[in-house]
Amino acid sequence: MKSMTGYAALDRDGRRWELRSVNARGLDLRLRLPEVAGLEPAARAALGAVAARGGVTLSLRLGGEAAGAAPRLDLAGLDRALDALSQVAARATQPLAPVSAAQILGLRGVWEAGEADPPPLDALVAALGELTTAFAADRAxxxxxxxxxxxxxxxxxxxxxxxxxxxxxxxxxxxxxxxxxxxxxxxxxxxxxxxxxxxxxxxxxxxxxxxxxxxxxxxxxxxxxxxxxxxxxxxxxxxxxxxxxxxxxxxxxxxxxxxxxxxxxxxxxxxxxxxxxxxxxx
Structure with missing residues (x-):
């Protein structure tokens, strides 16, 4: 006999998994997962194998490098910034103080957000297997x-x-x-x-x-x-x-x-x- 209520959590490779369930008339799955091809169907299959009833919530929070890559220099934006500085210098009626490279890099539009590579599906499915095993044991x-x-x-x-x-x-x-x-x-x-x-x-x-x-x-x-x-x-x-x-x-x-x-x-x-x-x- 298993209870419909249960909880399990797993920290793996900088990622935080949480799986919990409460009473429900049937099986109600709620997934809060990152966009990784194939992850959602794999999660639904794994949860269906360990739970027949209950309101089940699965969440995965990415951390560290998986949460996002470092910003990258936007060369087109840098060109626009340098061109704007040249126009300001040309129109100035008095000599302007020299602008350092660090100041230029601090201007808006010079950087663009980096995109992290999605986590490998195999690693996520393996972690999900550990999580659902612990979850099933808790419900048991x-x-x-x-x-x-x-x-x-x-x-x-x-x-x-x-x-x-x-x-x-x-x-x-x-x-x-x-x-x-x-x-x-x-x-x-x-x-x-x-x-x-x-x-x-x-x-x-x-x-x-x-x-x-x-x-x-x-x-x-x-x-x-x-x-x-x-x-x-x-x-x-x-x-x-x-x-x-x-x-x-x-x-x-x-x-x-x-x-x-x-x-x-x-x-x-x-x-x-x-x-x-x-x-x-x-």
Missing amino acids: REGAALRAVLAEQVDEIAALTDRARALGAARADHMAEAFRAALARVAEAGLDERRVATEIAALAVKADIAEELDRLDAHVAAARALLDETKPAGRRLDFLTQEFNREANTLCSKAQMTEMTEIGLALKAVIDRLREQVQNVE
Whole structure:
């Protein structure tokens, strides 16, 4: 299991690489790379190999010589500057102080910006390979910690389900007593006891929670299997939390007993925590 969040950085040959990811519904790649032919497709392929989901941002900052070459003398600009100085000297009414070469080189337009040669693609791809390896390892480490948290929460759901099942006999007695009291009130009111008894029996069938508990057991088994998956399982786990929540809601609506209601509410609380953590799973 891998987390969708991760980070890696690499300093190589005066270049600073950074790779980070956050939660996202799908795979969202954001590349901030210099203009080097073939680099972007290579980066997309490398990132697709280590990430199936997440908002992934890759940046490369060039430094040193790779950031830009030294400025170069613009000979045409120098000629223009010298010609302008000659015109100034010709028009001057008084002799002018001599101008040094250093002063001429300081004039605007004499220099032009140098262009650095692009970094070699092979070197960039090799560095990118190291970066993505570290990035995948970081997401795997976070995923292992996340799996431990999720497993603990699934175990808590299983324990609460067992507690609910253990209350079955006490709940049956509680409901039988409630039904007897209802029948006594019906008898006092002079209503048709047979019909009312039939209705109460139907309510008792509807109040049965055996199916909900069995489905919770099945969901727990499915969640544990997904936690052991090596392939991305985040979306399937997210769907499973919805199924967990549906059974917990039904359990609360059928509870008809304070202790069972408390278990249902505890289930909803742990399922909500599970859902939040599942959003981090790839």
